[in-house]
Amino acid sequence: MRAAVVSAVGEAPGATVMEEPGPRADQALVAVTAASLNPVEIRVAAGRMGEIRTPYVPGLEGVGTVVRSPSLEAGTRVRFENHLPGFGKNGAIAELVVVDEDAIVELPAGVGDEVAAAAGVVGITASLALRRAGMSPGDRVAVLGATGGVGQMAVQLARTAGAASVVAVGRDAETLERVRSLGADASVNLNDIEGDDLTLALRAGAGGDVDIVVDTLWGVPGMAAIGALGAEGRLVNVGNSAGVEVDLPLQAMRQNRSAVIGLSSGWTPLETKLDAYRSVVEAIVAGDVTVDYEVVPLDGVGEAWVRQASSPHRKLVISLA
Ligand SMILES: NC(=O)c1ccc[n+]([C@@H]2O[C@H](COP(=O)([O-])OP(=O)(O)OC[C@H]3O[C@@H](n4cnc5c(N)ncnc54)[C@H](OP(=O)(O)O)[C@@H]3O)[C@@H](O)[C@H]2O)c1
Known part of the structure; x- marks a missing residue:
C-alpha cells in the first residue's frame, strides 16, 4: 500500500510504498480516503514533543470505509482518530489503517469524506x-x-x-x-x-x-x-x-x-470527544457550520506539511482515494 512516512526527526514526510498492516481480532481495518493535517503532528515530527521513533506514518485523524471489523459492516463510512503517531504507533495517512473500534464514528450520508476529515480535531x-x-x-x-x-x-x-x-x-x-x-x-x-x-x-x-x-x-x-x-x-x-x-x-x-x-x-475521554465530533457533524449537515479545506494528493504531502507549519488558513486534507 501507499503511505506518507516520516523517515527522520525534523523531516517532512514523503509518499512511499509499505507493507499492509494487520489488525488484531478486536480492531478494524479501514481503507482511508482522506486524512487532515494538524499542527501537533508538525511539532511531533520536529522532535519538539519528545523522542520519536522513525520511520512512522503520520496522521492523527482520517475518514474511510471499513474493510473488516468485529462490529461494523464492510463498506461502512467512518471517521477515526488514532493515538498520536510517532511514538511507536502509525497514523492515518496511509491507504490502509488499523483502528481501535472505540475510536470510530459512523458518518451520515450528508457529509462528504474530505469535510468529515477536515472538521475532526478542530x-x-x-x-x-x-x-x-x-x-x-x-x-x-x-x-x-x-x-x-x-x-x-x-x-x-x-x-x-x-x-x-x-x-x-x-x-x-x-x-x-x-x-x-x-x-x-x-x-x-x-x-x-x-x-x-x-x-x-x-x-x-x-x-x-x-x-x-x-x-x-x-x-x-x-x-x-x-x-x-x-x-x-x-x-x-x-x-x-x-x-x-x-x-x-x-x-x-x-x-x-x-x-x-x-x-x-488528547487528554479528554474518548467518549466525550466522539460526542463532540457527532455534534459538529450534525451542525455541518444542518448547514450551521462549514469548514474551509483544500485537498492535496498523497504525493504532495511534504509540501502540505511545510504549509501547515505556518497557518494555511484552511484545513489541508490529504487524499488517498
Ligand atoms: N489543546 C488541544 O486539544 C488542541 C487541539 C487542536 C489544536 N490545538 C492547538 O491550537 C493551536 C491552533 O490550532 P489550529 O489547528 O487552529 O492551527 P492553524 O490552523 O495552523 O492556525 C494557527 C493560528 O495561530 C495563529 N498564530 C500562529 N502563530 C502566531 C503568533 N506568533 N502570534 C499570534 N497568532 C499566531 C494564526 O494566526 P494568523 O494566521 O492570522 O497569523 C492562526 O490563527 C495550535 O497551537 C494547535 O497545536 C490544540
Whole structure:
C-alpha cells in the first residue's frame, strides 16, 4: 500500500510504498480516503514533543470505509482518530489503517469524506472549549487565533449556540474577513494593536465585558483577553502560538472571579470527544457550520506539511482515494 512516512526527526514526510498492516481480532481495518493535517503532528515530527521513533506514518485523524471489523459492516463510512503517531504507533495517512473500534464514528450520508476529515480535531477542540467554558446563549465570546482551523470552528459554533456577540482575533487580514462572513460580529487584527489596547478592542467588539475566551494563542494576547473578561468570565486555553511565558493578571482575575481553564483534546475521554465530533457533524449537515479545506494528493504531502507549519488558513486534507 501507499503511505506518507516520516523517515527522520525534523523531516517532512514523503509518499512511499509499505507493507499492509494487520489488525488484531478486536480492531478494524479501514481503507482511508482522506486524512487532515494538524499542527501537533508538525511539532511531533520536529522532535519538539519528545523522542520519536522513525520511520512512522503520520496522521492523527482520517475518514474511510471499513474493510473488516468485529462490529461494523464492510463498506461502512467512518471517521477515526488514532493515538498520536510517532511514538511507536502509525497514523492515518496511509491507504490502509488499523483502528481501535472505540475510536470510530459512523458518518451520515450528508457529509462528504474530505469535510468529515477536515472538521475532526478542530471541530472537537472548539466544541469542547465552549462546553468546558459552560457557554450559554447570550454570552459574549472572543476567539484568539480565529483565523486558524480551531478558531474558525469556535466562531461558528459560538454563533450557532446563540452567542450575543463573537469577536475574532488574528493577524491575517483576508482570513479575518472570511471569519466575519462565517459569523464573527467584529474582528481585531493583532498586527494593528497590542496590550491594553487589545483589552479595550475586545470589549468594544463584544459590546461589553467578555464572558468566554477561546484561546489558541496564550502569550500577550491571552493576557489582554483575561483583562477583558467580566464577572466569572472563563478563558479556555488550547494552544500557545503567541508564547508560553506570561504574567497572569491575577488582580483582575481575583476581582472578576474569572478562571483560566486548560484543555487538551488528547487528554479528554474518548467518549466525550466522539460526542463532540457527532455534534459538529450534525451542525455541518444542518448547514450551521462549514469548514474551509483544500485537498492535496498523497504525493504532495511534504509540501502540505511545510504549509501547515505556518497557518494555511484552511484545513489541508490529504487524499488517498
Ligand atoms: N489543546 C488541544 O486539544 C488542541 C487541539 C487542536 C489544536 N490545538 C492547538 O491550537 C493551536 C491552533 O490550532 P489550529 O489547528 O487552529 O492551527 P492553524 O490552523 O495552523 O492556525 C494557527 C493560528 O495561530 C495563529 N498564530 C500562529 N502563530 C502566531 C503568533 N506568533 N502570534 C499570534 N497568532 C499566531 C494564526 O494566526 P494568523 O494566521 O492570522 O497569523 C492562526 O490563527 C495550535 O497551537 C494547535 O497545536 C490544540
